[in-house]
Amino acid sequence: MTQPSDPFFEPYDRDEIAYGDAPTAAVAAFLDQVGGGGRALDLGAGAGRDTVALAAAGYDVTAVDLSRRGLDRIQERAAAVGLADRVVTKQGDVRELSLPAKTYDAIVATTVLDHIPAADASVLWDKMTRALTDRGMLFVEVHTTEDPGSDQSPGRESQAPVSETAGAVINYFKPNQLASWAVQSESQLRVLRYEERQEWDYTHGPEHLHGKAILLAVHAGSFPAWHGQPAAFPRSGT
Numbered sequence: 001m002t003q004p005s006d007p008f009f010e011p012y013d014r015d016e017i018a019y020g021d022a023p024t025a026a027v028a029a030f031l032d033q034v035g036g037g038g039r040a041l042d043l044g045a046g047a048g049r050d051t052v053a054l055a056a057a058g059y060d061v062t063a064v065d066l067s068r069r070g071l072d073r074i075q076e077r078a079a080a081v082g083l084a085d086r087v088v089t090k091q092g093d094v095r096e097l098s099l100p101a102k103t104y105d106a107i108v109a110t111t112v113l114d115h116i117p118a119a120d121a122s123v124l125w126d127k128m129t130r131a132l133t134d135r136g137m138l139f140v141e142v143h144t145t146e147d148p149g150s151d152q153s154p155g156r157e158s159q160a161p162v163s164e165t166a167g168a169v170i171n172y173f174k175p176n177q178l179a180s181w182a183v184q185s186e187s188q189l190r191v192l193r194y195e196e197r198q199e200w201d202y203t204h205g206p207e208h209l210h211g212k213a214i215l216l217a218v219h220a221g222s223f224p225a226w227h228g229q230p231a232a233f234p235r236s237g238t
């Protein structure tokens, strides 16, 4: 089944839902070590792999996406694990959200800032960072110009296979771009983890390569019990 207005309808309609069940690794590591509780926002939540993990960690989560099919799958997934009460889905454009200051204890944006034009991504970034509480966690993942779907170097020279959903990515981040946003003083963040890397994706369509930047940060002045990923010295027996 296809739905021309939603490029993600079919990937989210599959029995094996695109992007799988497992939350983004850095989000999972943070929730595992630090835990959750409070209010969370999942922007471009898709079919909800991060939403459900946030809810399971104790957050009340608002999941926002353009894809009705994705949001329906989130509700199904949350209900299946008894977390329906912790998840609210909202169909809409992340660019049109008004995000009240100091409201969310966690904001996750796994590959959505790269699905909107660069100028809009910058505006949304400012809204997101202002919307974090003093103990808030922020996770952002974006495709970079290393991605073979990018029209810029080095991705455009790559011969590696491109994602079936690459057409939806319109704003490939340049090297260090996300890092520079995170460390500007107005962002009021403390960076826990930043990485730029290539990764193979086997979770949807023919296997393909990505270029990604990932950022895990907390509000400046917040010092949760974060031990790294992997934890530098895990507790014995864990």
Ligand SMILES: C[S@@+](CC[C@H](N)C(=O)[O-])C[C@H]1O[C@@H](n2cnc3c(N)ncnc32)[C@H](O)[C@@H]1O
Pocket: 008, 018, 019, 043, 044, 045, 046, 047, 048, 049, 050, 064, 065, 066, 067, 070, 092, 093, 094, 095, 109, 110, 111, 112, 115, 116
């Ligand atoms: C690559 S998927 C990632 C989904 C999910 N975050 C994950 O990692 O599993 C990108 C998602 O962003 C959503 N999206 C793209 N542009 C959007 C916009 N302007 N407002 C809301 N959602 C958007 C798409 O519908 C899609 O579900």
